[in-house]
Amino acid sequence: MRLEANLYQHQTLKLAMTQELTQAIALLQYSAQELTSFLEMKAMENPLIQLESSNVKLLDPHHAYPKNKRLNYSERDQKSWLEQIAEPSKSLQDYLFMQLTMKALTGKQKYLINQIIYNLDPNGYLTIDLEEISKLCGTSLVEAADCLEMVQQLDPPGVGARNLQECLLLQIERVNEAPPLVKTIIQDFFLEFAERKWKQLARKLSIELSEIQQAADYVQTLEPRPGSHYQTEKPHYVVPDLIADIQDGELSLHLFEKHLPTVHFQKDYYQAMSTYKDKQVKDFLKDKTQDFHWIRRSLEQRKETLIKVGISIINWQQDFFFKGPSYLKPLTMRDISEEIGVHESTVSRTVREKYIQTPFGTFELKTFFSTGLASSTFSDQEQTSAVQVRKTIQELINNEDKSRPLSDQKIADLLKQLGMEISRRTIAKYRDQLKIPSSSKRKRYD
Structure with missing residues (x-):
């Protein structure tokens, strides 16, 4: 075998990822906030870079501005800077402690109530057992229960509950006009009611289905998350690019x-x-x-x-x-x-x-x-989008006969008549995304 060293010339094309190219790619994907932070960092590293900033009023992303009115950003509202100051927010805990300021409490009661209030989740539910609270505070279970009852008597109604059933009962007991049947159903037949085993429940109580429907309508007026209105999360604002x-x-x-x-x-x-x-x-x-x-x-x-x-x-x-x-x-x-x-x-x-x-x-x-969905009546340029399908599903359900709600298969059949080939499973997925319950749970017995 003969081995020789030779020189050959050939041409290739390749992209070298230089540091500048890498940084340029990163700069392209930066959001406005990330880009601002990057430029500020660069200005600190490079004395030849000077940044000039301008304040701007933030926009609510959910607000629809008039079609025929162009926003004039050059005219600064003299009060706009006030709108960007963080508004003092009142947490659920602050609201509860404020209501307790006028109550005469012993040191032990204050300690117990503090433990209870600070162990409420953002929805207002107690996330710790009374036994654990009593052990932490070195008190009896009865004393802990008495303090929990004090908290449950505060506003908002339902606060301090340990589960949804107790939360609803606390609200029902605070409202004089609550139908007696509602308390009976929530207190003694909560699972059957929640699982919509209404026919079985009607036989047990010897009542009509329409009466259970009335009770369900009343329960819908109650607040399952009494503490949610006191969350301190700030509204999300964005500035358009x-x-x-x-x-x-x-x-x-x-x-x-x-x-x-x-x-x-x-x-x-x-x-x-x-x-x-x-x-x-x-x-x-x-x-x-x-x-x-x-x-x-x-x-x-x-x-x-x-x-x-x-x-x-x-x-x-x-x-x-x-x-x-x-x-x-x-x-x-x-x-x-x-x-x-x-x-x-x-x-x-x-x-x-x-x-x-x-x-x-x-x-x-x-x-x-x-993404586009298969359609028998639309051209390639006029495919049905997932957004349009969800909108159509919402409209069909809004206009359905509530005593005979549309099943997922029936919705799929109706969409097919409109030229939208959607499977039953896809209908169920979109319905879940729209937070619409199944047909059995949408049925009314008026």
């Missing part, structure tokens, strides 16, 4: 950047440091200048890509912007990537945690990507 506006029947799109800091070059610092002849200083200035220009280029590329993706989404989803969310069409990220000539992963990074303000409210860009 894009604004889609309708002017004279025309749809326009523009970037909204006032929530982002503006990047400036520190000329004074650069000129002052340039006077030094030290090589390390010159290398430092060169490196930081390149860093500044890279950030400016990456920000411009981010804007350009975001605008391209936004325009493409609008082109695909025009009915959504003119008629409303129920007209959302099937759309994939591949559709967008092919239209604007970028990789699908680029679209995915672009829409991550980005928002667009529309005439019908503020939505996350991911909202506009909905």
Whole structure:
């Protein structure tokens, strides 16, 4: 065998993931808050970067702004800064302790009640056994029970309950007009009632099904989570990255950047440091200048890509912007990537945690990507989206005969008549997503 060393030349194409390219990809997928944090960090590292921030009034993502009224962000409301100050919130515990301030309690009772109140979950239910409370406080079980009764007499009615049954009973006992039958059913036949074994229950109580239906209607007026109204979680606000506006029947799109800091070059610092002849200083200035220009280029590329993706989404989803969310069409990220000539992963990074303000409210860009469902009467361009199917299911159930509610199979048959080929199991899945109970639990006995 003859072995020889030879030189061969061949051409290959590969992508080298430089540090700048890696950072550019990360910058593209940053949300507004993440991008702001990144720029602030860069400004601390690079003395040539100066950030200029502007305060902006936050938008409620669930609010629908008028179609014909363009928001003027340049006119600052003199009181808008007050709206961004955290509003003092009252927790459930604070509300309960406030009601106890006028009660004459012994030190032992205060200690027991503190243990009870601080062991309530956000819904107002007691999450610890009375036996454990009495052991922790070194008191008798009777004393612990007496203190729990004090808490259960406070507002909101039902607070301090250990389960749903007790929560409902506490509320029923506080209301004089509660029908006597309701207390009997909840107290002695709660499981049969909750599982809707109403025919069996009617025979036991020798009453009509319509009377149980009336009791059920009353129970629906009670609050199963009495403490939920006192949760201290702040409302979620977002600032849109894009604004889609309708002017004279025309749809326009523009970037909204006032929530982002503006990047400036520190000329004074650069000129002052340039006077030094030290090589390390010159290398430092060169490196930081390149860093500044890279950030400016990456920000411009981010804007350009975001605008391209936004325009493409609008082109695909025009009915959504003119008629409303129920007209959302099937759309994939591949559709967008092919239209604007970028990789699908680029679209995915672009829409991550980005928002667009529309005439019908503020939505996350991911909202506009909905899979299509098979349809016998729609063309490929007019497929039925999952959103439309859920809307149709909701409408069918809203208009059904409550004494003979539609089964999942019946809904599937009706959708088929409308040209939507949906399986019974898919109907059940969408119904669960809409938080609609099964047909047996929707039936009424009026």
